[in-house]
Amino acid sequence: MRWLGAAAVLHGQSFRNVVLIKLQMPDAVWVDGRPGWQRQGRRIVRGASGIRIVASARDVDRAAGPVQGHGVATVWDVSQTDGGAMPPIGTLADLRPDDVYAALARVALDAGYRVQRRPLPDEPNGAMTDRRRRRVFVSDELDGAVAAMRLAHELAHLRMHKLSRDSGCHGLARLEAESVAYTTLARFGALPAHQMASAAGTIGRNPPVRLVETLGGRVAATAGRLIGATERHLPTPQVLPGKVRTEPLPLDTEDREFDRGL
Numbered sequence: 001m002r003w004l005g006a007a008a009v010l011h012g013q014s015f016r017n018v019v020l021i022k023l024q025m026p027d028a029v030w031v032d033g034r035p036g037w038q039r040q041g042r043r044i045v046r047g048a049s050g051i052r053i054v055a056s057a058r059d060v061d062r063a064a065g066p067v068q069g070h071g072v073a074t075v076w077d078v079s080q081t082d083g084g085a086m087p088p089i090g091t092l093a094d095l096r097p098d099d100v101y102a103a104l105a106r107v108a109l110d111a112g113y114r115v116q117r118r119p120l121p122d123e124p125n126g127a128m129t130d131r132r133r134r135r136v137f138v139s140d141e142l143d144g145a146v147a148a149m150r151l152a153h154e155l156a157h158l159r160m161h162k163l164s165r166d167s168g169c170h171g172l173a174r175l176e177a178e179s180v181a182y183t184t185l186a187r188f189g190a191l192p193a194h195q196m197a198s199a200a201g202t203i204g205r206n207p208p209v210r211l212v213e214t215l216g217g218r219v220a221a222t223a224g225r226l227i228g229a230t231e232r233h234l235p236t237p238q239v240l241p242g243k244v245r246t247e248p249l250p251l252d253t254e255d256r257e258f259d260r261g262l
Ligand SMILES: [Zn+2]
Pocket: 125, 153, 157, 169, 170, 173, 174, 177
């Protein structure tokens, strides 16, 4: 959950780099390289030591050299820069849960799914998706933040998993959907008080590194797209840092990496 919270703040970063940034600077909220800060009209404070991350070849920091086929790049947190008033930071943009819910419902509609409130007495999750009729149902007994969390969970399933009628919501699929929902709601400062259904037991106390990396990568990528799609439907344009992904949220697509990796 600490990592998911960090991923919400450091929106747009890979799983690996969220881990690296939080290890080196736990309070980092918005990082960028030197050219990125220059474009923002800010400069790096003299003597500030940068944060080392894994970079694509074009961002490689020559002095640090290659690491396992990737390169090392140096970034700095906004707190290590100056150049006038600080821009507004990430999750401080607290939104009304009802607005987040409405925006998520628009994201569903963009993908061809109507969202409806109705009694769901037999549904312990408080929400369910009827893929055949292209409907997402959310229990009418849930309040704003919890309803938004349940809806985000269903949208994560639609993006990530092909659930047949009885395969249901459990195991890794449940953990992934809940993690994406948590990250998305955390991004908008709209987490419910009782936040996350415990699904972490699925992977045990000491899971293999490959499993953690695969799960983390999938959650970071899906949450990034869901956050980007949701932001476009929020009532007031939010000025949030991070690389906002702008491509539409593709639903009903199988993720080959998931099939291979797990
Ligand atoms: Zn589920």
